[in-house]
Amino acid sequence: MSEEIIDVLLADDHQIFRQGLAALIESWSEVRVVAQAEDGRDCVELAHAVSPHVVLMDVGMPGLNGADATRQILARDPDVAVLGLSIHRDRYRVENMVTAGARGYVLKTESWELLRMALRSVADGGTFYSAEISRSAASAASGERDPVANAGDRADQRLTLREREVLQLLAEGNSTRSIAAILDISVKTVESHRYNIMNQLDLRNVAALTKYAVSEGLTTLDAPPRRDAHSDRQPRKKD
Numbered sequence: 001m002s003e004e005i006i007d008v009l010l011a012d013d014h015q016i017f018r019q020g021l022a023a024l025i026e027s028w029s030e031v032r033v034v035a036q037a038e039d040g041r042d043c044v045e046l047a048h049a050v051s052p053h054v055v056l057m058d059v060g061m062p063g064l065n066g067a068d069a070t071r072q073i074l075a076r077d078p079d080v081a082v083l084g085l086s087i088h089r090d091r092y093r094v095e096n097m098v099t100a101g102a103r104g105y106v107l108k109t110e111s112w113e114l115l116r117m118a119l120r121s122v123a124d125g126g127t128f129y130s131a132e133i134s135r136s137a138a139s140a141a142s143g144e145r146d147p148v149a150n151a152g153d154r155a156d157q158r159l160t161l162r163e164r165e166v167l168q169l170l171a172e173g174n175s176t177r178s179i180a181a182i183l184d185i186s187v188k189t190v191e192s193h194r195y196n197i198m199n200q201l202d203l204r205n206v207a208a209l210t211k212y213a214v215s216e217g218l219t220t221l222d223a224p225p226r227r228d229a230h231s232d233r234q235p236r237k238k239d
Contacts, residue, residue, distance in 0.1 A: 006123045007034045009052040011043035011069070012085070013061045021056075028116060040064030041182075047073045047080060053123050057102070059086035059093055060220040062172055063182070067093075067217075068164055070100040081122040085115075091136045093217040098140035104128035105137055158200050164218060166193040170206060171213035 008025060010033050012018040022033045035050045037043035041064045047055055055073060059066040070082045084097040084105040097105055103122040106115055107130045118128035129137040159167065162183075169179045176194070180187045203209050213219050 004030075006031045006054055006119060007050070007052045008032065008119065009035045009037065009043065009047055009050060009055045011037040011040065011055060011061065011066070012058040013039050014058075024112060025056075025119075031116075031119060040066060040069030043069050044072045048076055051077065052080065054081045054083055054119055056083050056085055056119070057097075059084050059088055059097060059105075060217075062219070063169065064165060065168060065218055067096040067100040067102075068161060068168075070097065070102050071161060074101040081125075083118055083122045083128070088217070088220075089130075089133050090217070091133075094133045094136040095140035096217055098137050105133060106130050107132060159197060163193050163197050163200075166190060167197050167209060167213050168218045170194065170197075171210040171219050 008031055010018060010022055010025070012021070015038070018036055018038070022036060025031050025033050034052055035046045037046050040061045043055065043057065043061075044064070055070075057066045057070060061069070064072075066084060066086070070084075073080055073082065078101075081104075082097075082100075082102040084094075084102045085108060086093065086105070087108045089107055094105055104118050104127055106118045106128065110130055114130070121128040127137075165183060166179060169182060174182070176187055176190050180190045183190070197209065198204060201209070201212060203212060
């Protein structure tokens, strides 16, 4: 891979940052941006469509966060390298990305040259982590997750991937009908997931679910809920 052009799919929900980063990456002779995604759901779809060598993945995105998007991408194509890119340096978000299958995690405060090195490393089958979070990443990669930070079984262990999607969308203010349209499932199925989530987590209202989702790093709540173009229509029934 080191002598080939590295095809990169860039995912970040902040348009100015994403486009600026894409322009910078395009100036590097060994890398080209083949697609850009504005959120995790778009990223999953584009990864399947363009088959990039590397997905440069923002960790905190609305609709579908970076870790869960990583899980979905790698379930389809385990050969894709995912490199997390984030302002977040807390242990749980780092561990969540690494256990999801990301080969690296770079902080947005790092230099452009370090990001370039990281892209090369993960494209060649290696790993790359910012020095500040390397210990957390190494622990997660070896399966030795922090027992304090993960006490009581966290959401990635207690909920299914679909339940995590529903939880994030609920926390971001989406209605049941809107969630059904976004996920292309029935309202009844969304209600069933919500019931199961509340039972699994022993939480009884949306405020408690939202607090839990934020604490788990499923959402940063820094963007308005995504409104699907068909959210006002009855979604297709598909359980």
